[in-house]
Amino acid sequence: MDTQNPSAPSRARSRIAGHDHPNRGGLLHDNSRHTARFTVIGNHLAQHADLSLLAIGLGTHIQSLPPGARIDIKSLAARFPEGATRIAAALRELEKHGYLRRVRERVPGGRIVTRTISCNQPGHRREGTERRPRRPPAARAKALPAVPSPSATAPALLQAATDVLADLRRHDTRLLLSTTDTAHLAPGVAAWLERDVSPAAVRRALIDGLPMEPLHRPAALLAHRLTTQLPPPPPFARSAATPPPVRHPFQTCDGCERVFRAPDPGPCRDCREHPLV
Numbered sequence: 582m583d584t585q586n587p588s589a590p591s592r593a594r595s596r597i598a599g600h601d602h603p604n605r606g607g608l609l610h611d612n613s614r615h616t617a618r619f620t621v622i623g624n625h626l627a628q629h630a631d632l633s634l635l636a637i638g639l640g641t642h643i644q645s646l647p648p649g650a651r652i653d654i655k656s657l658a659a660r661f662p663e664g665a666t667r668i669a670a671a672l673r674e675l676e677k678h679g680y681l682r683r684v685r686e687r688v689p690g691g692r693i694v695t696r697t698i699s700c701n702q703p704g705h706r707r708e709g710t711e712r713r714p715r716r717p718p719a720a721r722a723k724a725l726p727a728v729p730s731p732s733a734t735a736p737a738l739l740q741a742a743t744d745v746l747a748d749l750r751r752h753d754t755r756l757l758l759s760t761t762d763t764a765h766l767a768p769g770v771a772a773w774l775e776r777d778v779s780p781a782a783v784r785r786a787l788i789d790g791l792p793m794e795p796l797h798r799p800a801a802l803l804a805h806r807l808t809t810q811l812p813p814p815p816p817f818a819r820s821a822a823t824p825p826p827v828r829h830p831f832q833t834c835d836g837c838e839r840v841f842r843a844p845d846p847g848p849c850r851d852c853r854e855h856p857l858v
Contacts, residue, residue, distance in 0.1 A: 623702060633670075636675055639668065646699075657672075680700055725762065725801055746770060759800075770783055787806055829842040834847075837849065
């Protein structure tokens with residue numbers, strides 16, 4: 582049988598053994614050695630002087646559970662009849678006396694969870710038990726929003742657009758763009774330049790009114806502005822080869838005295854078509 586090691590102080594043995602005393606009704610142990618499915622519980626918990634009986638029983642139950650078991654109040658209240666209020670009070674007792682520790686940890690995805698650590702010997706913290714918060718896996722870079730495209734992709738136009746983007750950092754150091762971001766944004770700037778917007782006007786549209794706080798994705802912000810603030814095409818410009826229409830002077834008809842425009846004096850069109858006899 583297992584050897585008992587009670588924490589109660591030893592007393593002088595009487596001449597008659599306790600379990601043989603005819604007038605004594607104390608505790609007897611009928612123990613067998615466990616070979617499977619057992620948990621070693623310290624007497625400092627089982628005989629704790631300041632813990633309630635519910636806290637001692639709950640602490641014993643928690644220490645018998647496998648790693649990963651759920652010991653939140655809702656799960657324990659579904660398992661035991663004591664109810665959520667009493668179970669919550671018992672958990673606070675165990676935490677106060679060091680049998681439970683709670684740590685906050687960030688899990689993949691950015692969510693914060695609370696993990697509970699059971700201590701079978703308060704004050705003896707095993708190295709490595711406190712798990713460091715997991716770093717979320719490196720988030721895959723989000724694709725930049727689409728930008729407008731010019732009707733023609735002339736190298737000179739794209740180079741002018743690239744120069745506008747490269748010059749932004751001189752006006753706001755937060756707008757230091759990578760080569761990849763610049764190549765993505767250049768067609769959008771070219772679409773503005775193609776619409777008779779000057780480089781200075783494009784720059785003002787991109788940097789005016791930026792927020793004061795740090796820009797986490799400046800290229801995405803610029804792509805948004807290039808798309809949402811794209812000006813309309815300029816009005817149709819008449820070709821210089823087409824002469825403007827000629828406006829003839831006013832003339833007075835010799836027959837009906839009507840006023841009309843014509844290069845030379847004479848009768849109007851009606852009088853020419855229907856002359857008076």
